[in-house]
Amino acid sequence: SAAEKGGYDYFMLKEIAEQPKAVADTLLGRIDAGGSLTLDEIRIPVSVLREAAKVVIVACGTAFHAGLIAKYAIEHWTRIPCEVELASEFRYRDPILDQRTLVIAISQSGETMDTLMALRHAREQGAKVLAICNTNGSTIPRESDAVLYTHAGPEVAVASTKAFMTQLVACYLVALYLGQVRGTKWGDEIQAVIRDLAKISGEVERVLETMEPVRELARSLAGKNTVLFLGRHVGYPVALEGALKLKELAYMHAEGFAAGELKHGPIALIEEDLPVVVVVPSPRGRSVLHDKIVSNIQEIRARGARTIVIAEEGDETVVPYADHLIRIPATPTLLQPLVSTVPLQVFACELATARGNEVDQPRNLAKSVTVE
Numbered sequence: 558s559a560a561e562k563g564g565y566d567y568f569m570l571k572e573i574a575e576q577p578k579a580v581a582d583t584l585l586g587r588i589d590a591g592g593s594l595t596l597d598e599i600r601i602p603v604s605v606l607r608e609a610a611k612v613v614i615v616a617c618g619t620a621f622h623a624g625l626i627a628k629y630a631i632e633h634w635t636r637i638p639c640e641v642e643l644a645s646e647f648r649y650r651d652p653i654l655d656q657r658t659l660v661i662a663i664s665q666s667g668e669t670m671d672t673l674m675a676l677r678h679a680r681e682q683g684a685k686v687l688a689i690c691n692t693n694g695s696t697i698p699r700e701s702d703a704v705l706y707t708h709a710g711p712e713v714a715v716a717s718t719k720a721f722m723t724q725l726v727a728c729y730l731v732a733l734y735l736g737q738v739r740g741t742k743w744g745d746e747i748q749a750v751i752r753d754l755a756k757i758s759g760e761v762e763r764v765l766e767t768m769e770p771v772r773e774l775a776r777s778l779a780g781k782n783t784v785l786f787l788g789r790h791v792g793y794p795v796a797l798e799g800a801l802k803l804k805e806l807a808y809m810h811a812e813g814f815a816a817g818e819l820k821h822g823p824i825a826l827i828e829e830d831l832p833v834v835v836v837v838p839s840p841r842g843r844s845v846l847h848d849k850i851v852s853n854i855q856e857i858r859a860r861g862a863r864t865i866v867i868a869e870e871g872d873e874t875v876v877p878y879a880d881h882l883i884r885i886p887a888t889p890t891l892l893q894p895l896v897s898t899v900p901l902q903v904f905a906c907e908l909a910t911a912r913g914n915e916v917d918q919p920r921n922l923a924k925s926v927t928v929e
Protein backbone atom coordinates (compact mmCIF):
# COMPACT_ATOMS: atom_id res chain seq x y z
CA SER A 558 0.00 0.00 0.00
CA ALA A 559 0.96 3.66 -0.36
CA ALA A 560 1.25 3.98 3.42
CA GLU A 561 3.76 1.13 3.59
CA LYS A 562 5.81 2.93 1.00
CA GLY A 563 5.89 6.05 3.18
CA GLY A 564 4.51 8.25 0.41
CA TYR A 565 6.98 7.03 -2.19
CA ASP A 566 5.88 5.37 -5.43
CA TYR A 567 8.16 2.40 -4.86
CA PHE A 568 9.81 0.67 -1.93
CA MET A 569 13.10 1.13 -3.72
CA LEU A 570 12.74 4.94 -3.60
CA LYS A 571 11.84 4.76 0.07
CA GLU A 572 14.80 2.50 0.80
CA ILE A 573 17.21 4.76 -1.11
CA ALA A 574 15.95 7.70 0.94
CA GLU A 575 16.37 5.74 4.17
CA GLN A 576 20.09 5.21 3.59
CA PRO A 577 21.43 8.01 5.80
CA LYS A 578 19.47 6.56 8.73
CA ALA A 579 20.42 2.97 7.86
CA VAL A 580 24.10 3.92 7.81
CA ALA A 581 23.82 5.80 11.11
CA ASP A 582 21.90 2.92 12.73
CA THR A 583 24.56 0.43 11.69
CA LEU A 584 27.22 2.55 13.41
CA LEU A 585 25.11 3.19 16.49
CA GLY A 586 26.62 1.90 19.73
CA ARG A 587 29.65 0.52 17.94
CA ILE A 588 31.98 3.50 18.44
CA ASP A 589 32.76 4.41 22.07
CA ALA A 590 33.22 7.88 23.57
CA GLY A 591 36.98 7.60 23.05
CA GLY A 592 36.54 6.99 19.33
CA SER A 593 37.43 3.28 19.43
CA LEU A 594 35.29 0.46 18.11
CA THR A 595 33.41 -1.72 20.53
CA LEU A 596 32.37 -4.85 18.71
CA ASP A 597 32.12 -7.20 21.70
CA GLU A 598 29.02 -8.56 19.99
CA ILE A 599 31.41 -10.38 17.66
CA ARG A 600 31.69 -13.36 19.95
CA ILE A 601 34.78 -14.66 18.19
CA PRO A 602 37.53 -14.34 20.84
CA VAL A 603 39.98 -11.51 20.20
CA SER A 604 42.79 -14.09 20.27
CA VAL A 605 41.26 -15.80 17.23
CA LEU A 606 40.98 -12.45 15.41
CA ARG A 607 44.60 -11.66 16.29
CA GLU A 608 45.86 -14.95 14.93
CA ALA A 609 43.78 -15.15 11.75
CA ALA A 610 46.14 -15.77 8.84
CA LYS A 611 43.63 -15.23 6.08
CA VAL A 612 40.19 -13.72 5.52
CA VAL A 613 37.85 -15.22 2.95
CA ILE A 614 34.65 -13.40 2.05
CA VAL A 615 31.77 -15.28 0.45
CA ALA A 616 28.57 -13.70 -0.87
CA CYS A 617 26.34 -13.35 -3.94
CA GLY A 618 25.26 -10.46 -6.13
CA THR A 619 25.23 -7.08 -4.45
CA ALA A 620 26.58 -8.55 -1.20
CA PHE A 621 29.52 -9.90 -3.21
CA HIS A 622 30.23 -6.36 -4.40
CA ALA A 623 30.30 -5.23 -0.75
CA GLY A 624 32.82 -8.03 -0.17
CA LEU A 625 35.02 -6.83 -3.04
CA ILE A 626 35.16 -3.39 -1.43
CA ALA A 627 35.85 -4.95 1.98
CA LYS A 628 38.96 -6.62 0.58
CA TYR A 629 40.59 -3.24 -0.11
CA ALA A 630 39.82 -2.09 3.42
CA ILE A 631 40.81 -5.32 5.19
CA GLU A 632 44.12 -5.75 3.40
CA HIS A 633 45.03 -2.08 3.82
CA TRP A 634 44.19 -1.69 7.50
CA THR A 635 45.04 -5.16 8.77
CA ARG A 636 47.67 -6.56 6.37
CA ILE A 637 45.81 -9.89 6.48
CA PRO A 638 45.49 -11.44 3.02
CA CYS A 639 41.85 -11.41 1.96
CA GLU A 640 40.08 -13.30 -0.81
CA VAL A 641 36.56 -12.63 -2.02
CA GLU A 642 34.63 -15.33 -3.76
CA LEU A 643 31.21 -15.82 -5.21
CA ALA A 644 29.53 -18.18 -2.78
CA SER A 645 28.23 -20.30 -5.66
CA GLU A 646 31.78 -21.05 -6.80
CA PHE A 647 33.44 -21.40 -3.44
CA ARG A 648 32.97 -24.97 -2.25
CA TYR A 649 33.25 -26.52 -5.68
CA ARG A 650 36.91 -25.68 -6.09
CA ASP A 651 38.21 -27.26 -2.89
CA PRO A 652 39.28 -23.99 -1.23
CA ILE A 653 42.15 -23.93 1.28
CA LEU A 654 40.69 -23.37 4.75
CA ASP A 655 41.80 -24.08 8.30
CA GLN A 656 41.40 -22.90 11.91
CA ARG A 657 43.30 -19.71 11.14
CA THR A 658 40.94 -18.74 8.30
CA LEU A 659 38.27 -16.18 9.13
CA VAL A 660 35.38 -16.52 6.71
CA ILE A 661 32.97 -13.59 6.39
CA ALA A 662 29.59 -14.43 4.87
CA ILE A 663 27.64 -11.36 3.76
CA SER A 664 23.89 -11.63 3.19
CA GLN A 665 20.94 -9.27 3.47
CA SER A 666 18.34 -12.00 3.83
CA GLY A 667 20.43 -14.55 5.70
CA GLU A 668 18.68 -17.22 3.62
CA THR A 669 20.69 -17.30 0.38
CA MET A 670 21.37 -20.99 -0.26
CA ASP A 671 24.67 -20.49 -2.11
CA THR A 672 26.08 -18.47 0.78
CA LEU A 673 24.75 -20.91 3.35
CA MET A 674 26.35 -23.89 1.60
CA ALA A 675 29.66 -21.98 1.35
CA LEU A 676 29.74 -21.25 5.06
CA ARG A 677 28.78 -24.82 5.99
CA HIS A 678 31.68 -26.02 3.89
CA ALA A 679 34.03 -23.52 5.57
CA ARG A 680 33.00 -24.61 9.08
CA GLU A 681 33.43 -28.27 8.18
CA GLN A 682 37.04 -27.43 7.33
CA GLY A 683 37.54 -25.79 10.75
CA ALA A 684 37.31 -22.13 9.68
CA LYS A 685 35.55 -19.59 11.90
CA VAL A 686 32.61 -17.86 10.21
CA LEU A 687 31.41 -14.34 10.88
CA ALA A 688 28.09 -13.41 9.26
CA ILE A 689 27.26 -9.87 8.22
CA CYS A 690 23.50 -9.99 7.94
CA ASN A 691 20.42 -7.78 7.95
CA THR A 692 17.80 -10.28 9.07
CA ASN A 693 17.70 -11.16 12.74
CA GLY A 694 17.66 -14.85 13.53
CA SER A 695 17.86 -15.97 9.90
CA THR A 696 19.66 -19.16 8.90
CA ILE A 697 23.08 -17.75 7.95
CA PRO A 698 23.72 -16.01 11.30
CA ARG A 699 22.28 -19.02 13.17
CA GLU A 700 24.78 -21.32 11.48
CA SER A 701 27.76 -18.96 11.88
CA ASP A 702 30.17 -18.64 14.81
CA ALA A 703 29.34 -14.97 15.16
CA VAL A 704 27.25 -12.25 13.58
CA LEU A 705 27.48 -8.54 13.05
CA TYR A 706 24.00 -7.35 12.17
CA THR A 707 23.46 -4.52 9.73
CA HIS A 708 20.62 -2.28 10.88
CA ALA A 709 19.11 -1.28 7.55
CA GLY A 710 15.63 -2.30 8.66
CA PRO A 711 13.48 -4.49 6.41
CA GLU A 712 14.38 -4.22 2.73
CA VAL A 713 11.38 -4.98 0.51
CA ALA A 714 12.48 -3.99 -3.02
CA VAL A 715 14.20 -6.86 -4.79
CA ALA A 716 17.10 -4.60 -5.78
CA SER A 717 19.28 -4.10 -2.74
CA THR A 718 20.14 -0.51 -1.82
CA LYS A 719 20.14 0.36 1.86
CA ALA A 720 21.22 -3.16 2.80
CA PHE A 721 24.27 -2.79 0.54
CA MET A 722 25.19 0.52 2.17
CA THR A 723 25.00 -1.02 5.62
CA GLN A 724 26.98 -4.06 4.46
CA LEU A 725 29.71 -1.62 3.48
CA VAL A 726 29.56 0.02 6.89
CA ALA A 727 29.74 -3.37 8.61
CA CYS A 728 32.69 -4.39 6.42
CA TYR A 729 34.54 -1.18 7.29
CA LEU A 730 33.80 -1.80 10.97
CA VAL A 731 35.20 -5.32 10.77
CA ALA A 732 38.29 -4.15 8.87
CA LEU A 733 38.95 -1.31 11.30
CA TYR A 734 38.27 -3.56 14.29
CA LEU A 735 40.68 -6.20 13.04
CA GLY A 736 43.23 -3.40 12.56
CA GLN A 737 42.48 -2.12 16.06
CA VAL A 738 42.84 -5.47 17.85
CA ARG A 739 45.90 -6.50 15.87
CA GLY A 740 47.62 -3.10 16.16
CA THR A 741 48.98 -2.16 12.74
CA LYS A 742 51.04 0.81 11.65
CA TRP A 743 47.79 2.39 10.51
CA GLY A 744 46.64 3.12 14.09
CA ASP A 745 46.29 6.89 13.55
CA GLU A 746 44.60 6.47 10.19
CA ILE A 747 42.17 3.97 11.72
CA GLN A 748 41.25 6.49 14.41
CA ALA A 749 40.74 9.21 11.79
CA VAL A 750 38.61 6.97 9.58
CA ILE A 751 36.40 6.00 12.52
CA ARG A 752 35.77 9.73 13.01
CA ASP A 753 34.99 10.14 9.28
CA LEU A 754 32.63 7.16 9.35
CA ALA A 755 30.72 8.78 12.19
CA LYS A 756 30.01 11.75 9.87
CA ILE A 757 29.28 9.80 6.70
CA SER A 758 25.52 9.58 7.14
CA GLY A 759 25.29 13.38 6.68
CA GLU A 760 27.30 13.10 3.45
CA VAL A 761 24.95 10.44 2.10
CA GLU A 762 22.06 12.78 2.91
CA ARG A 763 23.80 15.56 0.98
CA VAL A 764 24.19 13.34 -2.08
CA LEU A 765 20.49 12.48 -1.97
CA GLU A 766 19.59 16.17 -2.04
CA THR A 767 21.38 16.68 -5.37
CA MET A 768 19.91 13.82 -7.41
CA GLU A 769 17.47 15.66 -9.70
CA PRO A 770 20.00 16.07 -12.57
CA VAL A 771 20.79 12.34 -12.30
CA ARG A 772 17.09 11.49 -12.70
CA GLU A 773 16.86 13.82 -15.70
CA LEU A 774 19.89 12.19 -17.27
CA ALA A 775 18.46 8.72 -16.67
CA ARG A 776 15.20 9.64 -18.40
CA SER A 777 17.14 10.97 -21.39
CA LEU A 778 18.89 7.60 -21.76
CA ALA A 779 15.76 5.45 -21.65
CA GLY A 780 16.10 4.54 -25.34
CA LYS A 781 19.69 3.26 -25.08
CA ASN A 782 20.63 -0.41 -25.19
CA THR A 783 23.97 -0.41 -23.39
CA VAL A 784 25.63 1.48 -20.57
CA LEU A 785 29.21 0.83 -19.43
CA PHE A 786 30.62 1.56 -15.98
CA LEU A 787 34.28 2.14 -15.18
CA GLY A 788 36.07 2.45 -11.87
CA ARG A 789 39.36 1.77 -10.18
CA HIS A 790 40.37 0.66 -6.71
CA VAL A 791 37.15 0.67 -4.60
CA GLY A 792 35.44 2.40 -7.50
CA TYR A 793 35.73 -0.81 -9.49
CA PRO A 794 33.23 -2.81 -7.40
CA VAL A 795 31.04 0.31 -7.37
CA ALA A 796 31.06 0.14 -11.19
CA LEU A 797 30.08 -3.54 -11.02
CA GLU A 798 27.24 -2.69 -8.66
CA GLY A 799 26.05 0.18 -10.89
CA ALA A 800 25.92 -2.25 -13.81
CA LEU A 801 24.11 -4.94 -11.81
CA LYS A 802 21.44 -2.46 -10.72
CA LEU A 803 20.86 -1.44 -14.33
CA LYS A 804 20.55 -5.06 -15.49
CA GLU A 805 18.15 -5.96 -12.71
CA LEU A 806 15.93 -2.92 -13.00
CA ALA A 807 16.20 -1.48 -16.49
CA TYR A 808 16.85 -4.84 -18.28
CA MET A 809 19.65 -3.15 -20.18
CA HIS A 810 23.00 -4.49 -21.20
CA ALA A 811 25.31 -3.02 -18.60
CA GLU A 812 28.87 -3.94 -17.76
CA GLY A 813 31.35 -2.79 -15.17
CA PHE A 814 35.05 -2.73 -15.88
CA ALA A 815 38.22 -1.88 -14.02
CA ALA A 816 39.30 1.26 -15.86
CA GLY A 817 42.86 -0.05 -16.16
CA GLU A 818 41.53 -3.00 -18.17
CA LEU A 819 40.02 -0.76 -20.87
CA LYS A 820 43.08 -0.96 -23.08
CA HIS A 821 43.15 -4.75 -22.71
CA GLY A 822 39.88 -5.17 -24.59
CA PRO A 823 36.75 -3.29 -23.54
CA ILE A 824 37.83 -0.06 -25.27
CA ALA A 825 36.85 -1.81 -28.52
CA LEU A 826 33.23 -1.44 -27.38
CA ILE A 827 33.35 2.36 -27.33
CA GLU A 828 31.33 3.93 -30.10
CA GLU A 829 29.60 7.21 -30.87
CA ASP A 830 27.25 8.31 -28.08
CA LEU A 831 27.69 5.19 -25.92
CA PRO A 832 26.96 6.22 -22.31
CA VAL A 833 29.91 5.42 -20.05
CA VAL A 834 29.72 6.11 -16.34
CA VAL A 835 33.11 6.70 -14.73
CA VAL A 836 33.65 6.65 -10.98
CA VAL A 837 36.63 8.90 -10.32
CA PRO A 838 38.78 8.34 -7.22
CA SER A 839 39.65 11.28 -5.02
CA PRO A 840 42.40 13.51 -6.42
CA ARG A 841 43.91 13.64 -2.91
CA GLY A 842 46.06 10.90 -1.42
CA ARG A 843 46.53 8.15 -3.99
CA SER A 844 46.33 10.64 -6.84
CA VAL A 845 48.20 8.47 -9.35
CA LEU A 846 44.98 6.54 -9.81
CA HIS A 847 43.04 9.74 -10.24
CA ASP A 848 45.30 10.94 -13.05
CA LYS A 849 45.13 7.57 -14.78
CA ILE A 850 41.37 7.54 -14.76
CA VAL A 851 41.23 11.09 -16.10
CA SER A 852 43.28 9.93 -19.09
CA ASN A 853 40.86 7.00 -19.50
CA ILE A 854 38.00 9.49 -19.68
CA GLN A 855 39.88 11.46 -22.33
CA GLU A 856 40.54 8.27 -24.33
CA ILE A 857 36.95 7.10 -24.39
CA ARG A 858 35.62 10.57 -25.10
CA ALA A 859 38.00 10.92 -28.04
CA ARG A 860 36.31 7.77 -29.39
CA GLY A 861 32.85 9.27 -29.09
CA ALA A 862 31.64 8.01 -25.70
CA ARG A 863 29.13 10.11 -23.81
CA THR A 864 30.95 10.46 -20.47
CA ILE A 865 29.00 10.52 -17.24
CA VAL A 866 31.54 11.37 -14.59
CA ILE A 867 31.10 10.89 -10.86
CA ALA A 868 33.77 13.00 -9.18
CA GLU A 869 34.54 14.61 -5.88
CA GLU A 870 33.47 18.21 -5.24
CA GLY A 871 36.33 20.53 -6.18
CA ASP A 872 37.92 18.09 -8.62
CA GLU A 873 38.24 20.47 -11.59
CA THR A 874 40.51 18.29 -13.76
CA VAL A 875 37.56 16.20 -14.97
CA VAL A 876 35.41 19.15 -16.05
CA PRO A 877 36.65 19.44 -19.68
CA TYR A 878 36.01 15.73 -20.35
CA ALA A 879 32.66 15.24 -18.64
CA ASP A 880 29.52 15.40 -20.77
CA HIS A 881 27.62 14.99 -17.51
CA LEU A 882 29.17 15.66 -14.14
CA ILE A 883 27.80 14.20 -10.93
CA ARG A 884 29.36 15.59 -7.77
CA ILE A 885 29.96 13.63 -4.57
CA PRO A 886 31.42 14.89 -1.28
CA ALA A 887 35.08 14.31 -0.45
CA THR A 888 35.65 11.23 1.71
CA PRO A 889 38.68 9.16 2.66
CA THR A 890 39.64 7.01 -0.36
CA LEU A 891 38.32 3.73 1.04
CA LEU A 892 34.97 5.20 2.12
CA GLN A 893 34.07 6.70 -1.26
CA PRO A 894 31.68 3.85 -2.21
CA LEU A 895 29.28 5.05 0.50
CA VAL A 896 28.67 8.21 -1.51
CA SER A 897 29.44 7.13 -5.09
CA THR A 898 26.93 4.25 -5.03
CA VAL A 899 23.96 6.52 -4.36
CA PRO A 900 23.76 8.23 -7.79
CA LEU A 901 24.03 4.83 -9.47
CA GLN A 902 21.03 3.54 -7.53
CA VAL A 903 18.99 6.62 -8.39
CA PHE A 904 20.09 6.34 -12.02
CA ALA A 905 18.99 2.70 -12.34
CA CYS A 906 15.69 3.27 -10.55
CA GLU A 907 14.77 6.24 -12.74
CA LEU A 908 15.82 4.51 -15.96
CA ALA A 909 13.70 1.50 -15.04
CA THR A 910 10.73 3.75 -14.37
CA ALA A 911 11.24 5.59 -17.64
CA ARG A 912 11.25 2.25 -19.46
CA GLY A 913 8.00 1.29 -17.79
CA ASN A 914 9.48 -1.51 -15.70
CA GLU A 915 8.22 -2.75 -12.37
CA VAL A 916 10.86 -1.29 -10.03
CA ASP A 917 10.20 -3.26 -6.86
CA GLN A 918 9.59 -6.62 -8.54
CA PRO A 919 11.90 -6.98 -11.55
CA ARG A 920 11.09 -9.86 -13.87
CA ASN A 921 12.63 -13.27 -13.15
CA LEU A 922 14.08 -12.22 -9.79
CA ALA A 923 13.28 -13.13 -6.20
CA LYS A 924 14.26 -11.16 -3.10
CA SER A 925 16.09 -14.08 -1.60
CA VAL A 926 17.32 -17.05 -3.56
CA THR A 927 16.80 -20.10 -1.37
CA VAL A 928 17.82 -22.69 -3.94
CA GLU A 929 21.32 -23.48 -5.13
Ligand code: AGP
Nearest residue numbers: 618619620664665666669716717
Ligand atom coordinates in the same frame (compact mmCIF):
# COMPACT_ATOMS: atom_id res chain seq x y z
C1 AGP B 1 20.60 -7.27 -5.25
O1 AGP B 1 20.10 -6.14 -5.90
C2 AGP B 1 20.16 -8.56 -5.80
N1 AGP B 1 18.75 -8.70 -5.83
C3 AGP B 1 20.95 -9.80 -5.43
O2 AGP B 1 22.15 -9.71 -6.16
C4 AGP B 1 21.29 -10.06 -3.96
O3 AGP B 1 22.21 -9.13 -3.49
C5 AGP B 1 21.86 -11.49 -3.81
O4 AGP B 1 20.90 -12.41 -4.24
C6 AGP B 1 22.29 -11.81 -2.39
O5 AGP B 1 21.21 -11.77 -1.50
P1 AGP B 1 21.46 -11.78 0.05
O6 AGP B 1 22.20 -10.55 0.41
O7 AGP B 1 20.10 -11.82 0.67
O8 AGP B 1 22.28 -13.01 0.38
